[in-house]
Amino acid sequence: EPEVTQTPSHQVTQMGQEVILRCVPISNHLYFYWYRQILGQKVEFLVSFYNNEISEKSEIFDDQFSVERPDGSNFTLKIRSTKLEDSAMYFCASRSIAGGHYTGELFFGEGSRLTVL
């Protein structure tokens, strides 16, 4: 079964360092997303990406965050200067264009846990 894969599974970094989280979405999917989940809290939307541009972003997704699709398979989230409060599980997700606006099949990866010290 096709799946979204994320690397690394866990990254520990010092405050102020740059971090890049990587995702390989499902191959025929065209919509890509990043969500995050602080320990014990809700899953929160960060950004959606389609046709090589951001289509929507949340207030969390400030200038420290950026996304990129550097090639035909990878989708990355970069945090330029990490803060303690960036510690969370970051989930990449993708979905197919099939089903149009209402398809619920947003496939999530298993997440990358970021710990900022």
Place this chain on the structure above:
Amino acid sequence: GESVGLHLPTLSVQEGDNSIINCAYSNSASDYFIWYKQESGKGPQFIIDIRSNMDKRQGQRVTVLLNKTVKHLSLQIAATQPGDSAVYFCAERARDSSYKLIFGSGTRLLVRP
């Protein structure tokens, strides 16, 4: 704002019984709702969805009910199995959104053997 916390409401059921998990959503403009299951250490997994023009939708062993009057969503799981033990989140999407999902705070389902 949204309320968050470290303590999840927990529903404990006997294996074989039916489970009902409830969710209150916040935005009357939301047009699409989804239930996700999240097992420990994993990402959310799609269970079932429903559009705002429907009241009920059934899947395999699961049923979602939508009451727009009181902005309430429920997930019914028939003949609950140990593998159903997980945290369940409802999520809503605003009508004009590009798939920005707003997740609820989650309910932990524990299935007793």
